[in-house]
Amino acid sequence: MGSLDGTRRIGRFTVERTLGNGGMGKVYLCRTPAGLRLAVKVISAELAHSRAGRIRFHREVEALRDVRSPYTLPLYDAETLTPPYWLASRYVEGPTLDQHVRKRGPLPERRVAELGAMLAEALAGVHAHGLIHRDLKPSNIILEDGEPRLIDFGIVRSDSWTRGLTDPMSPPGTNGFIPAESLRGGEPTPAVDVFALGVVLVFAATGLLPFGHGLPATLRIYQGVPPRLTGVPAALAGVVRSCLAPAPADRPGPDELMAELGALLKPPPGAGRPVPKPPHPPTVPVADPPHHCHAPVPPAAGGGCALRPVAARLLAAGLSRPLIRKAVLHREP
Template sequence: MIGFVPMQPELPRTFGPYRVVARLGSGGMGEVFLATSPSRRLVAVKVIRSELLGDPRWRARFRHEVTSARSVSGFYTAPVVDADPDADQPWLATQYIRGVSLSGVVRDRGPLPEQAACRLGAGLAEALIAIHQAGIVHGDLKPSNVLLASDGPRVIDFGIARPLDALPLSRSEVLGTPAYMSPEQALGEPVTTQSDVFSLGATLVYTATGSAPFGTGHKVRGRIVHAAPDLSRLPDPMRGLVTRCLVKEPQERPSPEQVLTALTTLLDAHYGDEWPPTDVEELIGVQERTLVEMTAELPTVREVPEAAP
């Protein structure tokens, strides 16, 4: 999980003024690279996958992602540094977060302790408040879109974020990750801020137990719509709040502000506010050492190639 994929000779070396150092990962629409600015600041650059460049729908979706990401501010999101959605290969540069993914931490080290899970949930609730205040729904809150940094979590990837007043998608256009989407999202119905609250609850279950509340597989959307979540391994202090987050009716779920209040109350009453967990701190340390090794022999600013036209 820790480490970076070395660059291959056939891959691009720059996007705009940013020199690519390594590949961080890839998803359905894009690839993400670690890169440096001319002043040697680290950024994460997301680009559209090359095989999608000829489809104007993907270009439009990427342009919308840039607009959504630029509109969000807050302690728990990654701020946009630069972007060129009209380039031959559109790209979006955000501040590089020195952290590790929640999905990778749980996969490699197991569920987070109760205290850390509550602190994580409070940070995610605060991030959702900032996202919703910008007038958008994230739509894909899940463990792989959460980074754990030494000063708290960050929510990333606004690839399918939508304005609050957007028209609902058709069933054939439903976007998101099935194991963490809300029932209304799975049905192609109108999605509101409460859909993100459902995804927050599902992410907290994974954080504290290591499993999604409705399982995985091709039938998970049906279970999300019709079945009860498996919360049997969830710590007692968290169970009541998460149960409310995962109710089927959106209007019966708590708001992100109410989630934040409930979790901070739990932290004050039961756990305290220590962060990061020991395992997360160790993994961040490993990643930092890898970064130092990778960037130690980078060329000086004078040797950074000029920005592509």
């Protein structure tokens, strides 16, 4: 079965269907000869014939090869020499964060904190390789068993790569997720990803974007309009507000974010601990009481009551007189 556009094979992979269209091309669900499912991204012919488009594609391939994180999808294979250019990564069945929230509603406070901590760890891995994602948003986060998978490194940036591929008046990214310094033409830093993460967390917690949608959202950010955080739980609001700080130097780094969100996930002191019971009063042995047994049993050999040896052993064990009385008067059924 081929895709709707008639594409049946990409390299050695069989196309099952089209997964979606992106800014750089199309993504297909494919299978290897052995049956493994892959997401294969093919860049458009227009970009393939553009030097800037080819450089962007090579950047994405190199980024996926370099970054190793449980929250990113590893590169399986790629074609970077002969058109059509494509890259293949592991396919994830789960919905995007955007789809999940729009279908099921905002996430509970704890789930938002967990999601934020995992995404911060993903960004820490990306930034450790000198890379900046620059397009972190709910539609680029796939949920797999409740955990995020960060995808689409198509506009990733590294200081070691060629600069000047994009128009400063039209910075790469998505309206409502681009910080003010990028809108003013500044060189991107890892802080742009932290800003976008703050927007993502507001969306996860409320189903809304803090600056709105489209060009009006970009204008609000550019003008320094404060974000709308209505509905964000109080415990998360401080973390989110720091991510959305207008100045990049005022935003926390991914490691600091992991620590702050991790603190929100810890149970309060004493939570879950059993309530201690008051100690039992110690058992005080009693002196050998005078014998007043009238139990109708034959005396043991050597004289005396047959129950006295039992009582003596109980006394030696330190049991109280009421317990001894219960024991010696107990009758077997």
